[in-house]
Amino acid sequence: MVVLASGCRDAFLQQKREATMLVELLCLLVFSVRLAHYAKVIPRDKFWKDPKNICIIVVLLLTLTDMIIYGGLKAANCYSVRWSRVLRPLLLINVTEGRQLRRAFRSIRNALPEISYVFVLFIFSVLIFSLMALKLLSKRDLKTIEGTPYFTNYLEIVFELYVLVTTANSPDVMMPAYNKSSVFAIFFILYILINTYIFMSVFLAVVFNNYKKYLKEEIQQLVRAKRHKMVRAFGVLQEQKEGGQPVVSHENWNKLVRQVRPDISNAHKELLWRVCDDDNQGFIGKVAFVQLADLLNIEVITLKSRPHPLESIIPNLYQSGPSRLLCRVVQHWGFVIAFDLIILVNAVFIGLDEENPLISNSEWFFLAIYVLEILLKLYVFEPRAFFSKHSFWNWFDTIVVFAALIATIINSALKSSGGYTSRQVLDIVFILRVLRLIRVVDRIERFRAIINTLIRIGPAILTFGQLILVVYYIFAMVGMELFKNKVKFYEDLSNPESTYCGNPLLKGSTFAQLGYCKNNFNNVVSSFILLLELTVVNQWHDILLHKHPPMLTAVTHKSALIFFVLFHVLVVIIIINIFVAFVLEAFFVEYSLGKGDLQTSLERKIEELELAVAQEKLEDNLVNAMETIDNDLGTGQSPTANLPTLLFKVASKRYRTVDALLQRMFEADLDPEDFAENDIPEDQTGNFANPTFATA
Amino acid sequence: MVVLASGCRDAFLQQKREATMLVELLCLLVFSVRLAHYAKVIPRDKFWKDPKNICIIVVLLLTLTDMIIYGGLKAANCYSVRWSRVLRPLLLINVTEGRQLRRAFRSIRNALPEISYVFVLFIFSVLIFSLMALKLLSKRDLKTIEGTPYFTNYLEIVFELYVLVTTANSPDVMMPAYNKSSVFAIFFILYILINTYIFMSVFLAVVFNNYKKYLKEEIQQLVRAKRHKMVRAFGVLQEQKEGGQPVVSHENWNKLVRQVRPDISNAHKELLWRVCDDDNQGFIGKVAFVQLADLLNIEVITLKSRPHPLESIIPNLYQSGPSRLLCRVVQHWGFVIAFDLIILVNAVFIGLDEENPLISNSEWFFLAIYVLEILLKLYVFEPRAFFSKHSFWNWFDTIVVFAALIATIINSALKSSGGYTSRQVLDIVFILRVLRLIRVVDRIERFRAIINTLIRIGPAILTFGQLILVVYYIFAMVGMELFKNKVKFYEDLSNPESTYCGNPLLKGSTFAQLGYCKNNFNNVVSSFILLLELTVVNQWHDILLHKHPPMLTAVTHKSALIFFVLFHVLVVIIIINIFVAFVLEAFFVEYSLGKGDLQTSLERKIEELELAVAQEKLEDNLVNAMETIDNDLGTGQSPTANLPTLLFKVASKRYRTVDALLQRMFEADLDPEDFAENDIPEDQTGNFANPTFATA
Numbered sequence A, B: 001m002v003v004l005a006s007g008c009r010d011a012f013l014q015q016k017r018e019a020t021m022l023v024e025l026l027c028l029l030v031f032s033v034r035l036a037h038y039a040k041v042i043p044r045d046k047f048w049k050d051p052k053n054i055c056i057i058v059v060l061l062l063t064l065t066d067m068i069i070y071g072g073l074k075a076a077n078c079y080s081v082r083w084s085r086v087l088r089p090l091l092l093i094n095v096t097e098g099r100q101l102r103r104a105f106r107s108i109r110n111a112l113p114e115i116s117y118v119f120v121l122f123i124f125s126v127l128i129f130s131l132m133a134l135k136l137l138s139k140r141d142l143k144t145i146e147g148t149p150y151f152t153n154y155l156e157i158v159f160e161l162y163v164l165v166t167t168a169n170s171p172d173v174m175m176p177a178y179n180k181s182s183v184f185a186i187f188f189i190l191y192i193l194i195n196t197y198i199f200m201s202v203f204l205a206v207v208f209n210n211y212k213k214y215l216k217e218e219i220q221q222l223v224r225a226k227r228h229k230m231v232r233a234f235g236v237l238q239e240q241k242e243g244g245q246p247v248v249s250h251e252n253w254n255k256l257v258r259q260v261r262p263d264i265s266n267a268h269k270e271l272l273w274r275v276c277d278d279d280n281q282g283f284i285g286k287v288a289f290v291q292l293a294d295l296l297n298i299e300v301i302t303l304k305s306r307p308h309p310l311e312s313i314i315p316n317l318y319q320s321g322p323s324r325l326l327c328r329v330v331q332h333w334g335f336v337i338a339f340d341l342i343i344l345v346n347a348v349f350i351g352l353d354e355e356n357p358l359i360s361n362s363e364w365f366f367l368a369i370y371v372l373e374i375l376l377k378l379y380v381f382e383p384r385a386f387f388s389k390h391s392f393w394n395w396f397d398t399i400v401v402f403a404a405l406i407a408t409i410i411n412s413a414l415k416s417s418g419g420y421t422s423r424q425v426l427d428i429v430f431i432l433r434v435l436r437l438i439r440v441v442d443r444i445e446r447f448r449a450i451i452n453t454l455i456r457i458g459p460a461i462l463t464f465g466q467l468i469l470v471v472y473y474i475f476a477m478v479g480m481e482l483f484k485n486k487v488k489f490y491e492d493l494s495n496p497e498s499t500y501c502g503n504p505l506l507k508g509s510t511f512a513q514l515g516y517c518k519n520n521f522n523n524v525v526s527s528f529i530l531l532l533e534l535t536v537v538n539q540w541h542d543i544l545l546h547k548h549p550p551m552l553t554a555v556t557h558k559s560a561l562i563f564f565v566l567f568h569v570l571v572v573i574i575i576i577n578i579f580v581a582f583v584l585e586a587f588f589v590e591y592s593l594g595k596g597d598l599q600t601s602l603e604r605k606i607e608e609l610e611l612a613v614a615q616e617k618l619e620d621n622l623v624n625a626m627e628t629i630d631n632d633l634g635t636g637q638s639p640t641a642n643l644p645t646l647l648f649k650v651a652s653k654r655y656r657t658v659d660a661l662l663q664r665m666f667e668a669d670l671d672p673e674d675f676a677e678n679d680i681p682e683d684q685t686g687n688f689a690n691p692t693f694a695t696a
Helices: A002-039 A044-049 A051-074 A085-095 A096-140 A154-163 A170-180 A184-237 A248-261 A267-276 A286-290 A292-295 A309-313 A315-319 A321-331 A333-351 A357-380 A390-419 A423-437 A439-443 A445-456 A457-483 A496-500 A524-536 A540-545 A559-592 A597-608 A615-619 A638-644 A658-665 B002-041 B046-050 B051-075 B083-094 B094-140 B152-164 B170-180 B182-237 B252-260 B266-276 B286-290 B292-297 B310-315 B315-319 B321-331 B332-352 B357-380 B393-416 B421-436 B437-441 B445-456 B458-484 B496-500 B524-536 B540-545 B560-590 B597-608 B615-619 B637-644 B658-665
Strands: A244-251 A298-307 A626-628 A646-655 B246-248 B299-305 B625-629 B646-655
Touching: A002 A044, A002 A051, A051 B524, A085 A096, A085 A457, A096 A154, A096 A184, A096 A559, A096 B332, A096 B421, A096 B437, A096 B445, A154 A170, A154 A184, A154 B252, A184 A244, A184 A248, A184 A559, A184 B445, A184 B524, A184 B560, A244 A248, A244 B496, A244 B597, A248 A267, A267 A292, A286 A292, A286 B182, A292 A298, A309 A315, A315 A321, A315 B321, A321 A333, A321 A357, A333 A357, A333 A423, A333 B094, A357 A390, A357 A445, A390 A439, A423 A439, A423 B094, A439 A445, A439 B094, A445 A457, A445 B094, A445 B152, A445 B182, A457 A524, A457 A559, A524 A559, A524 B170, A524 B182, A559 B182, A559 B299, A597 B182, A638 B083, B002 B046, B002 B051, B046 B051, B046 B458, B051 B083, B083 B094, B083 B458, B094 B152, B094 B182, B094 B458, B094 B560, B152 B170, B152 B182, B170 B182, B182 B246, B182 B286, B182 B292, B182 B560, B246 B252, B252 B266, B252 B292, B266 B292, B266 B332, B292 B299, B310 B315, B315 B321, B321 B332, B321 B357, B332 B357, B332 B421, B332 B437, B357 B393, B393 B421, B393 B437, B421 B437, B437 B445, B445 B560, B445 B658, B458 B524, B458 B560, B524 B560
Parallel strands: none
Antiparallel strands: A298 A626, A298 A646, B299 B625, B299 B646
């Protein structure tokens, strides 16, 4: 019976393995086809000069080799390791879409030498302190709280003090010495001050500074390459006008813009032309032409007053006294405050016990109120403006409220039909209900400003997300090879093995006592969560080493230590610091700088042409009553004649791309007149093979 | 017997109390006398306008009142609280010497509104997440590892999640939900991402930015006030020269400098004059005159080649062949490397077991080697140059080696006399031995650069030390009133009470199990150490709340929570962030900026006059062969005649005062031509009453 079951499992595992390998082969095929396509499109010498392509080819070949070896060994029932899995992130980094990621990695790689100096100094400091601790404490016969000798082995001291830098074992490591004499506390205070506070700050400073330096250089190169390409485009389009100055006519410029960005409206195009051709000459010079790429990157909201559809359908009713009163009420600030109060009351009700029928029924009341609010707003404001692309909170509100409505209906239907409540549906209902409360934040201007900044740096944060995912993936793969199934988690807590995670070595260990069995490397999901816990740093020494009683490294090898220290240095010291530095920099840019030069001149032009949306109107939220037109190409009539009914507004410092944000960050250090007439080698900018570059 | 002992103790406590109060009265008297002296020196209306003086008077009166009430109540055997102790730091802040501290506090106070917005948003986020956790997890009958219900009470969830922001309970708080289903990990990951990483970075950004903004304003005011005073001094000293331009003659300028800084040499003075009077006219205008204060703040090292004293005593021997060879050997880079290797070997020996007679005797060998090294260097280099003010590492070496020599001799004398080894002496020996190893760092240039930056910002770090001490003191006082003697520490571990810290409520608690009994508020020392542990944050919930089994807040009141959250916000979120920000800023200034304008012009002038110490010489450490003359006033001869034998060097960006460092940080934003001719109200600069200001 057992043999049969085990045979079954083996067969199942076999099948699973085959399926995974099939998927992998498919992926390899896709990458190969993609690469072959590239090789066809791009000139031969360029293709072979690009390190990205070579890297992809090498990784593909290595993966194929690994798969063959693995398959062969498995067929012969030998143990083998799928080592090529570690290489997979290289594919992700090297495909063209990974540009942000590639840049981040390059910056980190360039900053490494400087960081390593500080790191060596830091390690030296830890070693010196450890030596001092050994001399001061090893002969005093102190015991840890578990009864093991305290601070007697140099390597263990180094390890404990390294852990102390991460503050994970903060008072515990000090207690035996401190209990002996308060004087020893001075040693630990000095240690924490120097290594935790000062050195970690220095790390942040050095990481920040170097990362920024290299990122700036990259952005500078990118901007230079962009300008260079614009100059070349200028060379193609130019005509010789009076005075011998090469210029581009309005007509050619229009054609170009229509080709590059078919989605922008004629009015918007006209506006951009006016910014370029400030003197109304009908043609523009090189300097003005080169701006175009940046100009297109500034998001301009085109607004158009448009009557409410109900006004044309039932004009009498919509214009009647009660209807006008209703509009005034909904637009009154008291209406907003009333709904804020309702949300607060709702928050209290959510917090109360769900079992109470009064509470659970009140949900229907609140839902009705919220739906009513949205309907009222739709009655007052023009619907297409209400759901325009830039009205984030309106979308958020509507989606959350209606999703909650649907989920609540499904839930009560399930309940009344079989008395059965689906936990999943209920969870969704709860989450949606709580999400509704977030809206209150938007009401207070200061909060909105902070959140807007966060949303603005969102895309850049996602780049870090990718970066961390790639690093996590590599560590997860290595961790799975090293530590897989050393620790098991049992869903069934009554299983006696669950008290020691299925590993007799862990009997009575802190790891098992704290119930950390699920913190293991048995599959990708739990590996990622475990790595996240290691990133947060607290308790990592317990998690990773399954320490004591049978002393350090009972279950895992000492290599676990190297694994963690590498992870800590790479993720916590470098990447998290870069992340913090990035958020800092973004906030400083927000605080210290106004708008960019180009943006300012665009806004000035809008003002000049008297097309600006009045500021008070905007702040009054009345912008909702206007419509955003994003596709207004069919009009055909002269755009200038069209202008008076249109209003423009430069979107409040939103960046279409991460590049634009970065360029904005380093704008002060970039020379606007630097056209880099002297050719930069194509391959140095590293962007030739990038088909998406032209739109950047 | 017990009654008698208790009576004795009472009498002892009574005596101790009386002694403390006597000391306190004395202190009050000193402060009052000081204040009375001030009131006499400073004009009456200025004195009463200064908020510092009024604050001191109020604190003194309140303290006196408190002492009288306390004495009366104690005499009547009533319980009373010495609440005025909390006010004591105000005295420290408000005495004139606390200027740095006052400025730091002012900056924090000014930055508070902006910080509080982010804080409210952050708390809102915690509350929303807690509500979501309550709805998602409370009905699932989950249990914590201790068997108590998991996430059922809203306030407890809020608390747990607040603790999670500090990462102190990192995986534990997640484990029950994670064990139930991996999906819940998403909730915690999102929470940590948003609240720990993003919000804490935003805090750092906002704190940094606001602190810097207000500090810059203060420094700007200070610089303006300084310039204003210099302009007034100019008005007093000016003479009308040809062309009607008011100028100051060399003679008057010399007199002024001699009065302000009697310690600088004639040659140095001459150099400064040449920087001011660039065109060699014999007089200087207002702009050049106003620079004087800043010029005096630049540290100039005056160097003078001087023969070795042995050369004049025994010229034949010193100039002989073997002696010259010795000099060459000592100055050779191989000598340095040889000693680095010896230090490394020494490090290994220190790490080995002391009991081994070979090891303990080797210490004599190493000591002899080190003493020999110092003697050799003294033979080769001029002794007064070797021990000049700026040769930090020479001083360090010599002191550490000779202190170790003395301590080792004392130790072996004690050992051989009675076979008794004093632990204290041995500890000192060990510490000194390990300290010797630090010297290796100085050999590598990159390390030296980092350490120099750290030393440079040292004084500013001390200001933060004061700041933290003041805040610690206030919290220690409040903590002692609230929590004193709730937990007792027993030196004697065999005492059964020691297993539960003398408090039956703590039987079986984590707090007692981890042996945290000494983490208490029973006296000032342990309070400070406890607060430091709270600053490091890890395990603070165990330390402060003595949680579980008898649930939260068994020993201490729920007020402990408020106490900690206040402490956390003030110390960890605000002050530590400012500290980090300060270190960051100092490093950025180091990285991004070169030397200041004035410093550059001073260096240029030194170059011009061909008085510069050759750069290679300096780097070759040969600067040690030159002598620093700090008092060279008696020469009387024309300083210019003296010049060729003297060499100058601007000390590598060392700042005499924290103000100079701060001014340097914000230099780019200060207008050098802004003389603020329009009077600033004296009291606004807030520095009239400050007698030390004139030297700043």
